[in-house]
Amino acid sequence: MKLIAAEVRESFRFPVPELCIVAVSLVVIPWTAYTAGRAAALPCTQSLTIIEEYARSITLRSYGQVAPIVALLTTILSSLSLARDYERGKMHLIFTLIRSRGIYVLSKALANSVLPILSAVYSLGLAIALSTPRFPWLAYSATIVVLSLESIFFALLSTLIATLAKRLVPSLVLSTLTTLLLSTLAGTLELTGRVSVAEMLPPLSFRKLLAAFMQGKEVHIPASYNVVYMLITAIMLYYYSENKLEVSK
């Protein structure tokens, strides 16, 4: 736990949190400036149901804005962190001390998803607060849970790529490209009408999970896809770092 705490502290060092806040704000604020005007136009006397529905749709749309940037932030932070440890020699020292490398690498992935999750909490809150007269706490909490899961998934995936690529630049490029490729593929499939297939792919599967959370039983819950993806990635990462990862030349 102390090691994870040190890792989290390491990821919070200047200028990383500042850059994360700027990145999410740049994405969210221009978009909410437009929707905020629409929200202000709504009369306060409107029925609760209408406000709830509106808030819900704002939440979903805010999620659509925040999710890609959270995925990208997690990808960059996780791959950089692991590759940097490899190049600087921190991994060498730690691996002569710890008993399970797999647990260390898995916890490192989790530690690197903390900052993107906090950025999501901030940016999504900001987006919704600027867009609706009444803050939908339930929808907000559900969105944060889904964004956290998404962040952890991309952290695991990027850490796995970094353990394979090892070096800083290849790790960063490969993991970022993988995240972008998954998002683009899912987006293209959705645009071409193959929505059910698109929603099986990670970025959209998480959106579907959120929709399922918020709309109840009428939507098929694709939680199983996400659980399977996360488990497969975590097992691969654990197995590779425990048995195959060579940390020195």
Place this chain on the structure above:
Amino acid sequence: MKVVEFKDVYKFFGNTVALDGVSFSMPQGLSLLLGPNGSGKSTAINIMAGLIRQDRGYVKVLGEDPRDVNREGRRVGFLIEKYWFYDFLTGYDHLMLAAKILGLSEPEIHVKKVLKVVQLSEYAHKAVGTYSKGTLQKLAIAHALLGDPELIVLDEPFANLDVETSASLMNLINELVREGRSVLVSTHVLSHFKELRAGHAVLLHKGKVMCEVELGNIMRVLEKTVVVRGEPLEAIYRALKLAGFRCFTVEDKVLVKVSHHEELQEIIKALKGIKVVDVRSGVLEIEDLLNLLVDEDEINSRGS
């Protein structure tokens, strides 16, 4: 009991052969892994530390697979060539973190003990970011000593250390061996071990074991070799041969084998009229030692 055993070990990095069928074993006590840069010393140490796996052959550390040896508590402590610390933590915090990862009971006592041993107590509560290279090296050595391991493996421990600290590290190594622990030191600097007579040494060169010898033999070779530098090298070589010395040319110097120190005067006499820059005894580079040991081996085999 053998503390380290390598049997027909191969390690490749792409097309480069880092270890080429290496076999050696190291007994309890002090052992040296000697060799010039690029000879495969660090690769061998990294295999012992479980950081990399050999492609072929088997390796045992304290009778176990390198990755399993520390599973039930710390039996082997490593100072590896490459290390890095969180610069916002203090040396004390680092060692406490390592002690907790190792699951040591009473970590404070362990940490204070190793800090005292490596003479780092003064800097213990300063951030690692403010440490000099030598102080960082001491902190890395302190990590290796945490948990009282049976075997301590030190890869180039004298790097970045000044003369005084090197001498105190040498004393520490002697102290650890006297306590009954095994210490394996990988180095390309021979001068630190001048005073030692007991111990085992393995010489690696281009990924192969050149020879396994007792440390005393190395030191005898070291003492009975005179290094001559000057111009022209060919003239120096011929003059010494003519005077009946056994010598050979290595790069920019001539190595002369002598049976006692008094022969130094005779060497100087034999070189009269030739421009000599430097004549020294007891100072050898690891590559020269390799040449001398190979030469001695040949002589011994011819004699037998």
